[in-house]
Structure formats: C-alpha cells, structure tokens
Amino acid sequence: MSESQALETNLSGVADDLDAPPRSFWQRFEPIILGTSTIVVALIVWELLPRLITLSAGTKLFFTTPSQVAGTLWKMFATGSIWTPLSVSASGFAVGLGLAIVVGLPLGVLIGRSRTLNAMFDPFITAFNATPRLVFLPLVMLWFGLGLWSKVVIVFIGALFPILINTYEGVRNSDKLLINVVRSFGAKEWDVARLVVVPNAMPYIIAGLRLSIGRAVLGVVVAEFFGSESGLGVMMVQAAGRYQVDIVFSGLIIFAVMTLAMTAAVQVLENRLGRWRPQRTGGE
Amino acid sequence: MADVTVQTATESAAPPIPFSERYFNVLLGLLSVVLFLVAWQAVFLFVPFNQLFISKPSLIAAAFYDMVMSGELLRELAVSAVPFVYGFSAAVVVGVTLGIVMGWRVRVGYALDPIMTVFYASPLVALAPLVIVFFGVGVSGKATIIFLLSVFPFIFNTQAGVRAVDRLLVNVVRSLGGTEKDLYLKVVVPSVLPYIVAGARIAIGRGLIGVLVAEFFAASEGIGYAIARYGDLFALDKMFACIFAIMIIAVIMTEGIRWAERAAFPWRVGR
Numbered sequence: 001m002s003e004s005q006a007l008e009t010n011l012s013g014v015a016d017d018l019d020a021p022p023r024s025f026w027q028r029f030e031p032i033i034l035g036t037s038t039i040v041v042a043l044i045v046w047e048l049l050p051r052l053i054t055l056s057a058g059t060k061l062f063f064t065t066p067s068q069v070a071g072t073l074w075k076m077f078a079t080g081s082i083w084t085p086l087s088v089s090a091s092g093f094a095v096g097l098g099l100a101i102v103v104g105l106p107l108g109v110l111i112g113r114s115r116t117l118n119a120m121f122d123p124f125i126t127a128f129n130a131t132p133r134l135v136f137l138p139l140v141m142l143w144f145g146l147g148l149w150s151k152v153v154i155v156f157i158g159a160l161f162p163i164l165i166n167t168y169e170g171v172r173n174s175d176k177l178l179i180n181v182v183r184s185f186g187a188k189e190w191d192v193a194r195l196v197v198v199p200n201a202m203p204y205i206i207a208g209l210r211l212s213i214g215r216a217v218l219g220v221v222v223a224e225f226f227g228s229e230s231g232l233g234v235m236m237v238q239a240a241g242r243y244q245v246d247i248v249f250s251g252l253i254i255f256a257v258m259t260l261a262m263t264a265a266v267q268v269l270e271n272r273l274g275r276w277r278p279q280r281t282g283g284e
Numbered sequence: 285m286a287d288v289t290v291q292t293a294t295e296s297a298a299p300p301i302p303f304s305e306r307y308f309n310v311l312l313g314l315l316s317v318v319l320f321l322v323a324w325q326a327v328f329l330f331v332p333f334n335q336l337f338i339s340k341p342s343l344i345a346a347a348f349y350d351m352v353m354s355g356e357l358l359r360e361l362a363v364s365a366v367p368f369v370y371g372f373s374a375a376v377v378v379g380v381t382l383g384i385v386m387g388w389r390v391r392v393g394y395a396l397d398p399i400m401t402v403f404y405a406s407p408l409v410a411l412a413p414l415v416i417v418f419f420g421v422g423v424s425g426k427a428t429i430i431f432l433l434s435v436f437p438f439i440f441n442t443q444a445g446v447r448a449v450d451r452l453l454v455n456v457v458r459s460l461g462g463t464e465k466d467l468y469l470k471v472v473v474p475s476v477l478p479y480i481v482a483g484a485r486i487a488i489g490r491g492l493i494g495v496l497v498a499e500f501f502a503a504s505e506g507i508g509y510a511i512a513r514y515g516d517l518f519a520l521d522k523m524f525a526c527i528f529a530i531m532i533i534a535v536i537m538t539e540g541i542r543w544a545e546r547a548a549f550p551w552r553v554g555r
Contacts, residue, residue: 031394120312120316130535132493132530134500138515143337218407218409218493225413248411248414252407255406255410260402260405
C-alpha cells in the first residue's frame with residue numbers, strides 16, 4: 001500500500017521535473033542539498049564515532065577518522081612525498097591507456113567495417129571481454145618483470161576492450177546512406193572512415209573511453225599491489241601491512257579523484273566534439 | 285550510471301542476421317581460433333622458446349586434462365566458488381533493495397546518489413589489502429571484497445529500472461481495477477527485472493575480479509591462488525590450464541545471462 005503510493009509520488013515527481021521548469025529555490029537545489037548533506041552527515045558520524053563509543057583495541061587498529069585522513073593527505077602533498085609514487089602510477093596509467101586508444105580505435109573501425117575480420121575476431125573478443133583480465137597478471141609479471149611495463153600491459157589489456165567494442169558498435173551503427181553517398185563521390189575506404197564512420201561513432205567511442213578509465217585505474221591499482229616496486233598501490237599495500245589505515249584511505253581518495261577528474265575531462269571532450277551534431281543520434 | 289547507458293548501446297547493435305550468414309560467421313570464428321592454436325603450436329618448431337616462460341597448446345591441453353581428471357581443478361574452483369556465492373548473493377539482496385528504495389523515493393535517490401557515485405567511481409579494489417588484514421584470508425575476507433565490488437551495478441541498475449517504470453501503465457492497471465498484485469506482477473517486476481539482470485552481467489565480471497584479487501593477495505587455496513602459485517613455480521602449462529578454466533567459466537556466465545535476457549525479455553533486445 002504505502003509502497004505503491006511511494007511509486008506514484010516518485011513518478012509524478014519525476015514528471016514534474018521534466019515538464020515544468022523548477023519554481024522555487026528549494027526545488028531547484030534539492031538534489032544538490034540532499035546529496036551533499038548525506039556526505040557531510042556520513043563524514044561527521046564517522047569522525048564522531050570513536051569519541052562517542054569506545055572501540056575495542058582490535059578495531060581501533062583498523063580505524064581512522066576523516067580528519068586523520070585529511071591530515072595525512074595534507075602532509076603528503078605539503079612534504080611532496082606523494083609526487084614520486086603518484087607520478088609512477090600516473091605514467092603507467094597514461095602509457096597503458098594511450099596504447100589502448102591507439103590500438104583499440106583503428107582495430108574497432110576495421111572490425112566494424114569488415115564482416116570477415118569481425119567473424120574472425122569475434123570469439124577472441126568475446127572470450128577476453130568476459131574474462132577479468134587480471135587472470136593474466138601472474139603471466140604478465142613473469143614476462144615483463146616488476147616495473148613499468150607489466151603495469152602498462154595490465155592497464156592496456158584492461159582498457160582496450162571497452163574502447164574496441166564501443167568503437168565497433170559505433171561503426172556498425174553508422175548511417176549506410178551517408179557511406180553510400182561518400183562512396184558515390186569516389187571516396188576510398190580511408191575517406192569513408194574519416195568522413196562518416198569515425199565522426200558517427202564518436203559518442204560510442206567516448207562512452208567506451210569513459211568505461212576504460214575505470215578499468216585502467218583498476219589495472220594500475222592491482223598491478224601495483226602485486227608486481228611493482230613503487231607507486232600509489234605499493235604505498236597502500238605497505239601501509240595496510242603496517243595498519244596505517246589513514247594512508248590506505250588517502251591512496252583510495254587520490255585514485256577516486258583521478259578517476260572522477262578523468263571522467264569529467266572526457267565529458268568536456270564529449271561536449272566539445274558533439275557540438276556540431278544537430279541532434280543526438282545513436283549514443284544511447 | 286555510466287554502465288547503464290553503455291548497456292543499452294551494446295544491446296541495440298545486433299540486427300537480425302540471416303541464418304546462412306550466422307553460419308558463415310560461426311565457421312569463420314572457429315577457423316580463426318583453430319588457426320591461432322595451430323600457429324601457437326607451430327611457432328615452437330621454428331623458435332626455441334624457453335619453456336619456463338611460454339607453453340604450447342598441446343602441453344596446456346594435457347595439463348588441463350590431468351587437472352580435471354585428478355579433480356584438482358574442480359577442487360580449486362569449488363573453494364573459490366563459496367565466497368563468490370556469499371558475496372554475490374549479499375550484493376543482490378542489498379543492491380536491489382537499496383536500488384528500489386532509491387528509485388521509488390525521489391528524495392532518497394537525491395540523498396544517496398552522490399555518495400554512491402563516489403563509491404562506484406573509486407577503485408574499491410584498493411581496499412582489498414585492508415579487508416584482508418581485517419577479516420583474514422578466509423571466506424569472509426574474500427566474500428567482503430566480492431560484495432564491495434559487485435553491489436554497485438545492482439544499486440544503479442535497479443534504480444534506473446524503477447525510474448523507468450511507465451506511469452501510464454501503472455495508471456492503466458489501476459483504472460482497469462487491477463490489484464496491488466497485478467501492479468507488481470504485470471508492470472513493476474517486468475520493467476525492473478531486465479535492468480537487474482543487465483546489472484548482474486556487469487557485477488559478475490567485477491565479482492570475478494574480486495575473487496582473483498583476494499586470492500592473489502593472500503590465500504592458500506582457490507583458483508586465483510593456483511594461477512599465482514603455478515606462475516611462481518614456472519609451471520606454465522598448469523597456469524594456462526587454470527587461466528583457460530576461468531575464461532571458460534566467465535564466458536559461460538556472461539553469455540548465459542545474455543542468452544537468458546534474450547529468452548526472458550525479448551522486448552528489450554530490439555532497443
């Protein structure tokens with residue numbers, strides 16, 4: 001009873017949002033106010049928890065407060081001790097993701113344009129995409145050692161498939177009529193790709209890129225946990241072993257900010273690249 | 285939320301293919317897999333690779349056969365399956381419940397969306413060392429990591445599914461005198477379920493990552509541990525056998541869900 005009422009109010013609420021422009025201040029900013037206040041309340045409760053109830057000694061070992069984490073983060077940036085591991089992690093991330101784009105984009109276009117290639121690659125892509133690429137981590141470490149390159153390879157195979165598959169989907173969905181028109185005017189396959197297929201696939205490619213950022217960060221973290229000498233992941237594992245929970249959380253926050261910042265950058269890129277587009281086609 | 289949109293993009297792609305063409309595709313796919321294996325095997329005739337670092341398909345197949353026959357593979361898989369089942373079930377229950385509440389109650393959605401997005405965006409795998417140190421190397425530690433990784437696709441997809449319930453349909457069922465039960469069985473569940481199943485597909489991949497990370501880290505048994513140990517022992521044939529076992533399972537699980545989606549919600553496939 002109450003549930004279905006909830007359903008109704010919710011749905012009418014959504015409809016209101018869509019139909020009429022928000023009227024009052026409260027209506028306009030409700031989502032932001034509610035969202036931030038949840039986070040603030042969660043942080044305050046977390047901060048006050050050890051002061052309100054006494055934690056057992058064992059739990060205390062694993063406990064940290066937001067203020068401690070903030071202090072640790074501040075210290076890391078103030079003393080500059082964070083820059084070395086951060087740059088090590090960032091370079092693995094950047095090289096791996098860059099390689100994934102350089103390989104995944106052209107390969108996605110090729111597979112999307114050729115039925116034969118598509119059929120030949122399909123079993124491999126399906127198998128690798130379904131499998132968590134982490135299974136290859138011990139193998140990659142065996143082949144590439146403890147250093148930048150095994151990290152790059154893990155990031156690369158993690159980030160490759162979202163880009164490859166989305167490019168492929170975008171290419172497959174491009175307008176046949178436009179392709180035929182460009183062809184009739186004597187365009188080569190290269191021109192078709194440049195003029196029609198890639199611009200058409202752009203929303204898909206961007207969506208793939210967004211996904212691959214998360215995968216790439218995951219790759220950096222895990223590769224550094226198991227096979228690296230320096231980097232943020234190494235810092236976190238060592239800190240966990242020494243019960244320095246605040247350092248673990250600092251690392252997590254840095255990774256999260258990295259992911260969110262990159263995703264936001266991709267969003268900006270998407271808006272820029274999509275400006276010429278008369279209306280949203282494809283994409284969703 | 286990002287995954288939800290990509291989900292639909294993936295589904296919209298496949299146009300109906302005539303049977304002859306599909307047949308051609310399958311044959312060509314098989315051919316390329318066979319060619320790949322033959323080339324892999326043949327390379328060893330020409331290049332003397334160090335067998336410590338690479339193995340041949342024939343040796344891998346033999347190792348796979350041995351491990352299946354001795355029951356070792358099955359035992360390791362069974363050990364890994366237990367925390368997976370616990371963590372994943374907890375993720376379904378918690379994720380779907382939270383998702384429903386967040387979808388039904390707009391204010392709850394507003395309140396929880398940002399904090400959940402932050403969690404979803406942060407690489408929670410990074411908490412694995414902490415979780416392991418806290419819970420130990422047993423089932424509970426692994427299950428916690430799996431839960432943490434796989435709960436968010438359920439939350440966001442269920443929320444999106446509840447939001448997508450057609451208000452018109454709700455009103456129609458009501459106007460025609462439908463009961464609460466009708467409302468749920470005929471409108472709400474059919475509309476939300478496809479989203480949950482799509483979320484499950486993402487969550488399975490993340491759950492498997494959780495299994496592997498937890499077992500690479502600290503374990504004394506399990507399939508992830510087996511891969512890491514055989515790597516350390518340079519027993520590449522057995523290591524590849526385990527890797528292929530995981531690949532097979534992952535493909536069966538994701539493709540199985542995809543197949544179930546097509547069978548159960550045919551109206552979603554054309555979108």
